[in-house]
Amino acid sequence: MNAIPRPRSLFGTDGIRGTANRAPMDAATALRLGQAAGRFFNRGTHRHRVVIGKDTRLSGYMLEPALTAGFIGAGMDVVLVGPLPTPAIALLTRSLRADLGVMVSASHNPYEDNGIKLFGPDGLKLSDAQEAAIESLMDGPLEGTLVAPARLGRASRLEDAPGRYIEAAKASFPKRLSLEGLRIVVDCAHGAAYRVAPTVLWELGAEVVPIGVAPDGFNINKGCGSTAPAQLAELVRERRADLGIALDGDADRLVLVDEAGAIVDGDQILATIAASWQAKEQLRGGAVVATVMSNLGLERHLRDRGLGLLRTQVGDRYVGERMREAGCNLGGEQSGHVIMSDFATTGDGLIAALQVLAVLVEEQRPASAVCRRFTPLPQRLVNVRYAGASPLQDPAVEAEITAAEQRLGTRGRVLIRASGTEPVIRVMVEAEDESLVSRMAAELADAIRLKARAA
Structure with missing residues (x-):
């Protein structure tokens, strides 16, 4: 002990x-x-x-x-x-x-x-x-x-465990509002929310088109869910839905799809909820907490609204810790983890979607208008898988990263990190010049890949 x-x-x-x-x-x-x-x-x-x-x-x-x-x-x-x-x-x-x-x-x-x-x-x-x-x-x-x-x-x-969560999720949606008249496609990734998510949306009044709700033990996240939203986007367009919601296997994160089939990532979701809560004086701490992966466009957008962006290392646990330290009630990750401490202690994809849906109902505008709060800077993420020791420990790789950072200067960002969940090095480059971003990300990934093979 x-x-x-x-x-x-x-x-x-x-x-x-x-x-x-x-x-x-x-x-x-x-x-x-x-x-x-x-x-x-x-x-x-x-x-x-x-x-x-x-x-x-x-x-x-x-x-x-x-x-x-x-x-x-x-x-x-x-x-x-x-x-x-x-x-x-x-x-x-x-x-x-x-x-x-x-x-x-x-x-x-x-x-x-x-x-x-x-x-x-x-x-x-x-x-x-x-x-x-x-x-x-x-x-x-x-x-x-x-x-x-x-x-x-x-x-x-x-x-009655599912019922308890269903009622808690419904309670996060403003009582004066209803989802009546909205057609929503929800992709549950054949995962943990396959029963509760469609139920919550239906009981709040929506017309619900559920997919990814037939788990067989093998199909979780397979070509569906927040990491593969192509099928959802196609169905949203086909059914002329107002919004598509894609959850991951355990439903603690999401991406959205607007009525035109365009993807809405976690950064845009954070910006949408932040604007709504700020207007209602519900946003606490004068800032939003996000990780080092969030787009610089989000940071600039929040700054223009008089809000700060507090960055943490990757991981929604670290986002939550920083939120509590700073007295903030909204934080999340570009990947779609969104923590709203007024309603939950950890990322909740369904409740985050309900907050965006509340904005759609209140503003009576399409999702393409509501969820496009800023223009993101070009950002390129490349994953390099490796075996054995991390190639980031190699002096030649360190020199390549330093040279890339100096080359960008204040025009953008280079972020190289090892995944905490799998043997992968994540290479991220962000800048205003899209061709430069793609070129530098490819060069850095090649350098890391070369050392990984040599090891």
């Missing part, structure tokens, strides 16, 4: 993630994680409780019972809620006064992967120090510290 936190190796920027049935996404690791996390949170004399949710991928059937066994062995009661969005697990953890919440999901990754995200009793993702402490416990002899037979936990299923 008094383990000294050390640097994390198991946890990445968004929990633990990997290939299913291979360490660390195997049953043995999940069992030990349940034992260690249960031991870490099993404090005080009250009856301890953990909420476990999952998305729809096949390996959830393996990881969920392994985690359950670990927590029961640590003396914690387990509440199983089945497939539900990640923000629903955060909400239920708080509302049920649980000590811990667990979401089994690899978010936007294909079905072959899976992941485990942990939430504290406040519904917030665990801090780096807490994750490091749990890792330290996993490294030690846990078996001798688990509870006696008489203190083992129990498992139960919360049947």
Whole structure:
């Protein structure tokens, strides 16, 4: 219990993630994680409780019972809620006064992967120090510290869990408004929101066209959802819908599609919600929090409105931490994680979509007008996959990056970083000259790729 936190190796920027049935996404690791996390949170004399949710991928059937066994062995009661969005697990953890919440999901990754995200009793993702402490416990002899037979936990299923989240999501939409008269296509990515998202939109009055709502364990995020919105865009045009909503596998992020089929990313969503809340004097902190990946156009747009943009490292957990430090109630990522602390403790794709829909209803303008708040600077992102040591540690690669930064100067930005969830180097170049952006991104990616192959 008094383990000294050390640097994390198991946890990445968004929990633990990997290939299913291979360490660390195997049953043995999940069992030990349940034992260690249960031991870490099993404090005080009250009856301890953990909420476990999952998305729809096949390996959830393996990881969920392994985690359950670990927590029961640590003396914690387990509440199983089945497939539900990640923000629903955060909400239920708080509302049920649980000590811990667990979401089994690899978010936007294909079905072959899976992941485990942990939430504290406040519904917030665990801090780096807490994750490091749990890792330290996993490294030690846990078996001798688990509870006696008489203190083992129990498992139960919360049947009304979806209904609780549905009502919470509906409550985030202004009561004086209705979605009546709007046709909305919603792509649930065959993931965790396949039941709740269409229900929320329909109960608020919309005509709903649902897709990605037939999960089979293998099709989560496959050619659909927030990372593949082409099918959604085509259907929005075909059905003459007012808006398209694309969620990812665990529904904690989204992209939108306007009535013309154009994609609306997280930066434009943040700008749209910020303008609405600022006009109603609901935006707190005088700023929006975003990551280093957000477009410079968003920063300039907010500045013109008298608002700041506070940047963090990539990861919605870091966005949330900065929001609390600065007293802000809106933050997010270009990829579509949007945190609205008035309604949720973590990114919630459905509630973010409802905030944009409220603007559509209030302004009585099409999504193409409402959701285009600024002109983004040309930005090019290239992913370079590697094996072994990170090529960013190579002096030649460091020299290439430094030279690129000096070449751009104040005309733009170069951002090179390693992904926290997969062995990929993300190369981002942003500037006002589109041809220069494409050329520099390709050159940097080639240099990194060359070193990765040599290694």
